[in-house]
Amino acid sequence: MKRKIKRILCPIDFDDASINAITYSANLAKVIDASLTIWNIREVPIIEEMLSVKARHLDFKQKEETLKSILQDWCEEIREEHNIACGYTVRPSWMNLTQTIDHYMDGSNYDLLILGTNGKDDNYNLFFDKGGRQIIKHIRCHFLMVPEEWKYRSINSIVFASDFVNQPQSIPFDLMRTFHSNMTLLQLGEYHHEKPLFVVKKKHDLEPLQINQEMIRDWKTKDFLFNWLTKRKDDLLVLYSTNKKWMDNTFNMLLFNKQKHIAIPSMVYFTESKFEKQEKVDKESLQL
Numbered sequence: 001m002k003r004k005i006k007r008i009l010c011p012i013d014f015d016d017a018s019i020n021a022i023t024y025s026a027n028l029a030k031v032i033d034a035s036l037t038i039w040n041i042r043e044v045p046i047i048e049e050m051l052s053v054k055a056r057h058l059d060f061k062q063k064e065e066t067l068k069s070i071l072q073d074w075c076e077e078i079r080e081e082h083n084i085a086c087g088y089t090v091r092p093s094w095m096n097l098t099q100t101i102d103h104y105m106d107g108s109n110y111d112l113l114i115l116g117t118n119g120k121d122d123n124y125n126l127f128f129d130k131g132g133r134q135i136i137k138h139i140r141c142h143f144l145m146v147p148e149e150w151k152y153r154s155i156n157s158i159v160f161a162s163d164f165v166n167q168p169q170s171i172p173f174d175l176m177r178t179f180h181s182n183m184t185l186l187q188l189g190e191y192h193h194e195k196p197l198f199v200v201k202k203k204h205d206l207e208p209l210q211i212n213q214e215m216i217r218d219w220k221t222k223d224f225l226f227n228w229l230t231k232r233k234d235d236l237l238v239l240y241s242t243n244k245k246w247m248d249n250t251f252n253m254l255l256f257n258k259q260k261h262i263a264i265p266s267m268v269y270f271t272e273s274k275f276e277k278q279e280k281v282d283k284e285s286l287q288l
Contacts, residue, residue, distance in 0.1 A: 005032055005142065005178075009110040011039045017148040021116030024265070026078045026086070027152040028114075032178055035085035036078065037110070038071055064090065113143040117262065144267040155179040155235040161225075161250065163189040166242040171269065173206065175238060182210045184234070188225075188250060226256065229263035240269040 010025040012018040022038060029036045071088035078086040158181045160172045176183050216228070229237060241247045247268070256262055 005111045007110045008036045008112045010114045017116035017118045021146045024146045024152045025114045026082045029084045030082045038088040041091050118148040142270045146265045157182050157234040158236045159184045159234050160238050161186040162240045163246045184212045187215045223257050226263050237266040
């Protein structure tokens with residue numbers, strides 16, 4: 001992959017979805033030779049309460065030390081079982097999860113954010129409430145959502161979904177090399193031509209892996225992508241586009257079913273698009 005995944009961050013709040021995401025992350029880190037950081041965001045108590053009730057302050061500190069001890073033991077187990085670098089961080093915050101992730105992740109400290117989701121909890125709101133859905137526009141790394149019921153298995157089949165208007169060039173091939181996986185190139189979009197936009201020129205080093213191509217014109221039908229993936233036996237979905245409208249429509253409208261569940265682990269592949277570059281130029285102009 002052009003941006004190699006070497007540092008994985010996985011937030012945990014100790015619910016079943018986040019615990020499953022930690023296990024998934026550890027297995028993935030071993031396969032791609034990456035490090036793993038377990039991230040717990042603890043809520044900062046109101047200062048007035050801390051000052052007025054000394055016992056409550058002491059209880060808060062004791063809980064923090066207990067939490068660190070639990071995370072340390074967990075990291076040691078992961079290091080021993082998976083033979084990977086694993087650490088933890090506890091971040092105090094008065095912000096919600098969306099704001100905290102946006103604040104602490106600038107694109108230089110981690111390459112991949114992995115979130116567990118059960119389709120009903122705050123992880124869904126992380127992407128779709130009025131503030132949370134903006135994470136697609138602001139986060140500066142790849143991020144991967146893992147369904148609570150999905151147990152890690154070897155990634156042997158990847159679906160690479162894109163509009164292919166701005167050619168992803170080597171990205172699908174880099175993914176195939178990283179996971180030694182077969183690839184389905186899925187073209188989603190409004191177009192009138194019969195042939196796929198992406199021309200496959202298979203690389204010699206990818207033999208005997210397979211590359212298939214599919215085109216879907218009826219791409220705005222609700223639940224269509226979820227149902228299409230459910231019928232298949234793929235291990236990972238990767239969404240890629242430099243078109244914000246396409247990404248927003250695909251992610252918001254098609255990826256989740258009515259119960260807000262996703263079919264398989266799904267990654268949004270980050271790349272700095274011309275739209276994001278233009279936003280930077282606009283912001284810099286306003287500051288002058």
